[in-house]
Amino acid sequence: MPLLELDSVVVAYGKVEALRGLTLQVEEGEIIALLGSNGAGKSTTLRSISGLVEPRSGTLRFADRALARLGPESIVRLGIAHVPEGRRVFPGLTVRENIVLGASNRRRAPKAEVAADLERMFATFPELRPFADALGWTLSGGQQQMVAIARGLMSRPRLLMLDEPSLGLAPLIVQQVFRVIADIRANGTTVLLVEQNAHMALSIADRGYVLETGRLVVQGKPAELWNNEDVRAAYLGGRVTSAA
Amino acid sequence: MSGAPAPATVVATLAARRERRGWILFAIAAIATLALPLAVPLQAYHLNILMQASTYAIAVFGLTIVLGYAGQINLAQAAFFGIGAYSVALGTATYAMSFWVALAIGTAVAAVAGAALGLTSLRLGGHYLAMVTISFQTILSLVLANWVSFTRGPDGVTGIQRPSILGHPIADSSHYLVLCIVALYIVGYLVWRLGHSRLGRSMQAVRDNELAAGVVGVNAYATKVIAFTLSAVLGGFGGGLFAGGFAYVSPDQFSFNESVVFLTMALLGGVRSPFGAALGTALLILLPESLRFLKAVYLAVYGCAVILIMVFMPEGIWGWFSALKRRLRPVQPVVNDAAPPLPLTSRTAQAGDAVLLEVKTLSKHFGGLKAVDQVSFTVRANTVHALIGPNGSGKTTLLNVLSGIYVPTGGEMIFEHRPITRLKPHERAANGIGRTFQNIRLFTAMSVIDNVIVGAQRHGNEVEGGDAGRRDLALAALGFVGLASRALDSVQGLSYGHQRLVEIARALAGNPRMLLLDEPGAGLNHHEKQELVGLLKRLRGHGLTIFIIDHDMNLVEQLADHITVLNFGRRIADGAPAEVLRHPEVIKAYLGEEAHRAVA
Numbered sequence: 001m002p003l004l005e006l007d008s009v010v011v012a013y014g015k016v017e018a019l020r021g022l023t024l025q026v027e028e029g030e031i032i033a034l035l036g037s038n039g040a041g042k043s044t045t046l047r048s049i050s051g052l053v054e055p056r057s058g059t060l061r062f063a064d065r066a067l068a069r070l071g072p073e074s075i076v077r078l079g080i081a082h083v084p085e086g087r088r089v090f091p092g093l094t095v096r097e098n099i100v101l102g103a104s105n106r107r108r109a110p111k112a113e114v115a116a117d118l119e120r121m122f123a124t125f126p127e128l129r130p131f132a133d134a135l136g137w138t139l140s141g142g143q144q145q146m147v148a149i150a151r152g153l154m155s156r157p158r159l160l161m162l163d164e165p166s167l168g169l170a171p172l173i174v175q176q177v178f179r180v181i182a183d184i185r186a187n188g189t190t191v192l193l194v195e196q197n198a199h200m201a202l203s204i205a206d207r208g209y210v211l212e213t214g215r216l217v218v219q220g221k222p223a224e225l226w227n228n229e230d231v232r233a234a235y236l237g238g239r240v241t242s243a244a
Numbered sequence: 245m246s247g248a249p250a251p252a253t254v255v256a257t258l259a260a261r262r263e264r265r266g267w268i269l270f271a272i273a274a275i276a277t278l279a280l281p282l283a284v285p286l287q288a289y290h291l292n293i294l295m296q297a298s299t300y301a302i303a304v305f306g307l308t309i310v311l312g313y314a315g316q317i318n319l320a321q322a323a324f325f326g327i328g329a330y331s332v333a334l335g336t337a338t339y340a341m342s343f344w345v346a347l348a349i350g351t352a353v354a355a356v357a358g359a360a361l362g363l364t365s366l367r368l369g370g371h372y373l374a375m376v377t378i379s380f381q382t383i384l385s386l387v388l389a390n391w392v393s394f395t396r397g398p399d400g401v402t403g404i405q406r407p408s409i410l411g412h413p414i415a416d417s418s419h420y421l422v423l424c425i426v427a428l429y430i431v432g433y434l435v436w437r438l439g440h441s442r443l444g445r446s447m448q449a450v451r452d453n454e455l456a457a458g459v460v461g462v463n464a465y466a467t468k469v470i471a472f473t474l475s476a477v478l479g480g481f482g483g484g485l486f487a488g489g490f491a492y493v494s495p496d497q498f499s500f501n502e503s504v505v506f507l508t509m510a511l512l513g514g515v516r517s518p519f520g521a522a523l524g525t526a527l528l529i530l531l532p533e534s535l536r537f538l539k540a541v542y543l544a545v546y547g548c549a550v551i552l553i554m555v556f557m558p559e560g561i562w563g564w565f566s567a568l569k570r571r572l573r574p575v576q577p578v579v580n581d582a583a584p585p586l587p588l589t590s591r592t593a594q595a596g597d598a599v600l601l602e603v604k605t606l607s608k609h610f611g612g613l614k615a616v617d618q619v620s621f622t623v624r625a626n627t628v629h630a631l632i633g634p635n636g637s638g639k640t641t642l643l644n645v646l647s648g649i650y651v652p653t654g655g656e657m658i659f660e661h662r663p664i665t666r667l668k669p670h671e672r673a674a675n676g677i678g679r680t681f682q683n684i685r686l687f688t689a690m691s692v693i694d695n696v697i698v699g700a701q702r703h704g705n706e707v708e709g710g711d712a713g714r715r716d717l718a719l720a721a722l723g724f725v726g727l728a729s730r731a732l733d734s735v736q737g738l739s740y741g742h743q744r745l746v747e748i749a750r751a752l753a754g755n756p757r758m759l760l761l762d763e764p765g766a767g768l769n770h771h772e773k774q775e776l777v778g779l780l781k782r783l784r785g786h787g788l789t790i791f792i793i794d795h796d797m798n799l800v801e802q803l804a805d806h807i808t809v810l811n812f813g814r815r816i817a818d819g820a821p822a823e824v825l826r827h828p829e830v831i832k833a834y835l836g837e838e839a840h841r842a843v844a
Contacts, residue, residue, distance in 0.1 A: 013737065014571050037769055038741030085740055085767065086683070127635065138610075141682045141763070142635025142795075167766045168682065170634045170795050172836035196741075196769040234771045 001064065003028040003190050004049065004159060009058035011041075011048050011214075018044040020214040021058065026159070031181065031191040033201035035225075035235050036211035042194040043085060045211070046161045049192075050082035051075040062159070076105045079158035083151070085167060085194075089144040091137035095128055098136055098147050102154030114154075121150040124180050127173070141168045149177065153184065160184060161192045166200065178204055198235040202226070210235070266436070274429050281418040281425075291417045293533060295489035298424040301525040302482030304509045305435045305518050306475035311507075312515035313444055314471035315451030316366065320377040321506040323384040324354045324479025326498025329487035330388065330395060331480070336405035336488075343407035347484040351477055358476020362469040381500050388495035400494025404487050417489075424485050428522070431478060435518040438474075442701050442711070445690075447471050449698045452687035459647055459681075460750060461673030461702025512553055514562030516689075523561055570734075586720040586752065597624040600758060600789050601646075606655035608638075608645050615641040617813040618655070623758070628780065628790045628803045630821075633810035634834050639793045640682055642810070643762055646791070647679045648672045660757070674703040678756030680747040682763045682793075686735045692746055693718050693731040699750035714753075721753040722746075725779065740767045752783075759783070761792045765799045777802050797835065801825070809834065 002025035011019040019041045026032050034042045047053045049060060051072040060067040062078055070078075081102070090098050099121055103114050122129045125146045131139060139147065145168055152160060162181070166174045174197070182204050185191055195201035202208055202222040210218040210231055218231055225231050280286075281294065303325045310318045328350035335346025357380075365376040388395050395401070406414050407423070414420050438444040449457040450464045458464050487493050505528065513524020531549060535542040557564035601623040608616040616638045623629045631639050644650045646657065648669035656665045664672055678699070687695050696718035700707060707713040722728045725745040730738065735746060744764060751759055764780075765773050773796065780790055780803055794800055800807065800821070807824040809817040811834070817827045824830060 016737065035769070037772060038767070039739040043740070140636040140640060146635070164767060168635070168763055168795065170632075170834055171797055172834055173635060174795070175836050196767060196773075198770060235769050 002026055003063060004192070005059075005061045006045070006049070007059045007061075009045075009048060009060060010056045011044050011053055012056050013053075018214055019048065019055070022211070022214065022216055024209055024216065024219070026190060026192055028158075028190055029185065029188060030206045031185050031193060031204055033198070033205035033208040033222075034192065034194045034211065035198050035201065035208055035231075037234065039213075040211040041214040042211055043163055044214075046082055046084075046163055046192065046194060049075075049161065050080060052082075073105075076155060079155075080161065081152040081155040081157035081159070082161045083148050083163060083165065085163040089136040089139065089147050089151075091135065093136055094133050095136065095139070095147055096132045099150045099154055102151035103156075105155050117154055117156070121153065124153075125150060125176075142170060142173065145169055146173070146177075149180075157189060159190045159192060161194075163194045164196060165193070166195060166197050174200065270429070270433065274425075277425055278422060281421045286418060288417065291421055292490070293529060295417070295421050295424055296486070297526055297529045298421070298428045299482045299486035299489060300506070300509065300529065301428055301522050302431050302485065303479045304506055304513075304521040304525045305431055306478030306482075307506060307510035308435055308515060308518050308521045309438065309447070309478070310471045310475035311510060312517065312520075313439060313447040313451065314468055315447075316468055316472060317370075317374045318377050318472065318475055319374055319500070319503050319507065320361070320381040320384070321475070321479045322498045322500070322502035323381045324358060324476040325483035325486065325502070325506070326384060326388060326493075326495075327354045327357060328480030328483025328485075329493045329498065330401070330483075332484040332487040333401040333404045333493045334395070337401050337403040343405055343488060347407075347481070347488075350484040351480040354476045354480025354483070355473055358473040358479075359469065361476075362472035366465060366468040366472060377503075378500065381503055385495060385499050388498065395495070398495060400492055402492050404491045404493070406488050406491075420489060424489065427481075427485060431481070432518045432522060435478075435521075439517070442714075443467070443470065445694060445698050445701065448690055448694075449687045452689050453685045455649060455669075456681065456685035456687070457698070458669035459649070459673060459679050460699045460754060461670050461705075462698065463668075463670045508550065510560075512550060512560055514560030514564070514566070516559075517562050517566070520560045520562030527561070586717075586724045597626055599623075600625040600660060601791075602658040603646075604656050604658070606642070606645060606657065607653045608641055608650055609653045614813045616645060616652075616810075619808075619810065619813070619815050620655075621808045621815065621818055623789060623791055624806070625789050626784060626787060627805040628784055628792060630800045630804035630807045631791065631793045631810065632795070632797075632800060632807060632830075632834060633816075637810040638813040639810055640762055641813075643679065643760055643791075643793060647677060647760055670703075673754060673756075676704070676755070676757030677760065678751035678754050678758070679760035680744070680751055680762055680764060682766070684740070684743045684747060686743055686746060686750075688736055690735065691731070692727065692733050692735050692738070693722065695735055695746055696721050696750045696753045700753035702754045705755050718749075718753050721749040724752060725749045726775070741769075741772060744768070748779075756788065758789045758791060761790065761794075763794050764792065765794045765796045773799055797825070 004026040006022055006024050008021045008023055009019050010017060010021055022045060034045060036042050044053065048055050051067065051070055062080060065078065067075060096118065099118055100114060103109055103117065128143065128146055131143065149165055165177050169177060178200050181191055193201055193205065202225060205222055207219065207221055208225050209216055218225065218228055303321055307318060307321055310316050331350025331353060332343065332346045335341040335349060336343055361376065361380055365373050389398050406420055408414060414423060446462045446467045449462050450467050454464050509524040509528045510521055512527060513522065514520025532542065532546045535546055538545055553561065559567060599622050604620050605618045606616060607618055619642065631642065633639050641650065645652050648667055652665065656663060659675060659677065664675060687698065697714050700714040700717045707717055719728055719731060722731055725748055727742060727745055727749065735743060738746065744767060748764060765776060768776060777799055784790060792803065804821050807821050808815060809824060809830050816833065817824045817830050
């Protein structure tokens with residue numbers, strides 16, 4: 001029984017179909033990478049799972065429950081956290097408040113537990129600690145990205161969906177973020193990862209799905225995707241270390 | 245590629261077709277409304293309602309410009325309307341002027357008042373502008389009611405004269421109505437044209453994103469003042485016609501309540517289009533009259549109707565219909581990607597690598613935080629200069645100082661031997677400095693191509709062929725980034741990565757000498773990044789100097805001729821890529837040990 005199951009999901013914005021019958025499964029405890037070019041429907045997939053867009057047809061099931069018409073708030077309570085691209089940090093709240101807000105789906109969580117989780121976030125992203133009381137808008141783009149990831153982790157999700165977590169982060173921090181993602185999975189959380197940095201994504205993923213214009217074109221284990229000529233050419237590229 | 249029309253022609257044809265359709269609709273409506281008062285003998289009551297509707301609509305067109313196009317609130321339109329009305333009233337009744345002279349004076353006084361109000365308050369905008377306009381409205385109402393010796397006070401002014409044309413007095417009300425309707429159509433047409441003109445596009449750019457508008461060369465403040473002044477002019481003009489229609493004016497006709505009515509008319513009909521303004525005005529004047537049979541409850545029904553329309557059609561009636569039309573007939577992709585070549589690419593690189601930009605001990609402090617601290621470097625012409633550093637090290641702040649969004653705390657910048665430290669963003673754009681933003685800043689309510697046209701129309705970017713030439717240039721820029729086929733789409737429908745490319749196209753359309761790019765590779769996959777690398781390499785070959793921030797070391801290594809590294813606002817390294825990327829401090833602070841293996 002997969003943890004998350006999408007069956008022939010169609011999502012359209014007006015007359016433009018962003019997803020044209022997408023079917024995929026995520027097993028408990030996996031890291032799944034969702035690859036594809038811009039406009040392929042990767043972000044739309046995440047948005048349909050978290051209830052931000054209503055699919056036109058098809059079914060979505062999470063832990064054996066249908067997600068249709070549940071709405072984003074109820075879906076978060078089922079244990080799905082979505083870290084959207086473009087950061088979306090609350091500008092008028094402090095970093096600490098932004099992160100703690102991520103725990104608002106956990107009803108009656110003891111204060112000490114939330115405080116301990118917050119402390120874990122600062123340990124994960126030590127760069128944020130000096131800014132704990134700074135307002136969201138004063139952070140740089142990369143720091144906001146870290147806050148957004150930390151906020152998603154605070155909900156202690158069963159399924160964590162990350163939309164381009166490495167966007168705008170320094171190489172050092174990117175390595176750190178991917179280490180964190182691997183740690184999260186080691187603690188039992190399932191991860192659905194949309195990422196342009198296919199090398200990094202496949203280096204930690206168990207399986208990958210490649211989308212093109214709203215359809216699934218290839219899926220498989222990282223090694224299989226590595227060896228697929230088309231996928232290599234489009235998303236991975238040769239090793240360009242000394243060339244050019 | 246054979247036979248299919250080039251996108252330039254497709255876009256031009258579509259624009260021409262839209263224009264032709266507009267004209268036909270316009271002509272039918274004009275003939276119908278003009279024929280009515282002449283053919284059918286109307287009662288005085290109906291004449292009055294139509295005169296009120298047509299003169300009000302002219303004032304509401306003003307709100308289309310200031311609020312719909314430029315996004316600035318004006319809660320004093322009744323005051324400008326009153327200025328026009330009282331000028332005609334006092335001019336013809338007290339000073340025995342000709343109607344036309346009085347109307348011209350009224351419009352001019354409204355213009356001066358509008359410009360003065362705009363110049364003093366538009367730097368603030370938002371709530372402050374609302375407060376200032378309300379205050380102005382209140383002051384004018386007090387003056388009209390209390391300066392009895394001049395305005396005749398609360399009793400109002402009677403004996404207002406109507407005009408004559410070529411010696412024929414227009415005394416008859418139905419003839420005067422025809423005059424008002426002709427004026428309505430002419431003004432409506434001009435306002436509609438304005439929306440599709442260079443100035444109108446600048447206004448919409450300021451409305452959608454003032455910061456980005458400045459950076460692509462729009463003088464946001466001047467544009468807002470012009471919009472506000474034009475709005476006041478139309479208020480005054482409509483008011484003058486109104487006074488001639490009713491032969492009597494009094495202060496209570498131009499109170500704050502009426503300003504709210506004008507605003508409601510604009511919002512109800514659809515604030516982004518003059519058609520909406522006319523529709524809203526007609527509805528708000530005709531609806532209460534047609535509900536009078538409900539007697540005691542008619543105002544309640546009227547209020548409910550207005551609320552319901554606003555709830556279910558937040559964009560106004562016209563906006564709702566436009567959205568419906570877009571849904572039913574989605575934009576066709578522009579077939580054929582064979583866009584004309586970008587003129588920039590025919591520019592030949594000037595030989596040599598002279599210093600293009602010199603940054604000397606530049607600092608930007610926010611309170612105690614030294615975001616940029618005494619940074620110096622030089623950027624040479626025809627090179628790609630990369631700026632890297634940890635998150636929060638001050639890279640974007642530095643870029644904001646370079647493009648004029650922030651005023652530096654200290655230091656100076658010299659671009660092509662001219663100091664630019666004190667120049668505003670739009671002045672730097674005029675000097676040939678273009679940029680893109682890390683958090684995409686597009687003009688969200690405009691189409692892809694209109695976004696890029698705003699970039700093409702900056703000062704100092706002379707384009708042959710006026711608007712058509714700028715459209716071609718914009719299309720060329722879109723073709724250059726591979727998005728010509730999406731030219732007519734709304735920018736909101738594009739994916740994150742494509743929106744970044746539109747930003748680059750918008751900057752390129754301005755023919756910059758130097759392009760500042762803030763993380764252009766973010767959100768692109770490997771394949772798209774390689775295309776970006778190719779695109780930027782081609783640009784460098786044509787005399788464009790590129791200053792780039794990015795975290796993708798593969799991209800930076802492929803492109804950069806020179807790298808500057810920041811950490812905690814200070815420069816920690818500066819030089820050729822090979823040495824900078826091996827600098828121990830850079831590796832420790834930024835790259836990490838596994839950098840070269842991990843980042844692809």
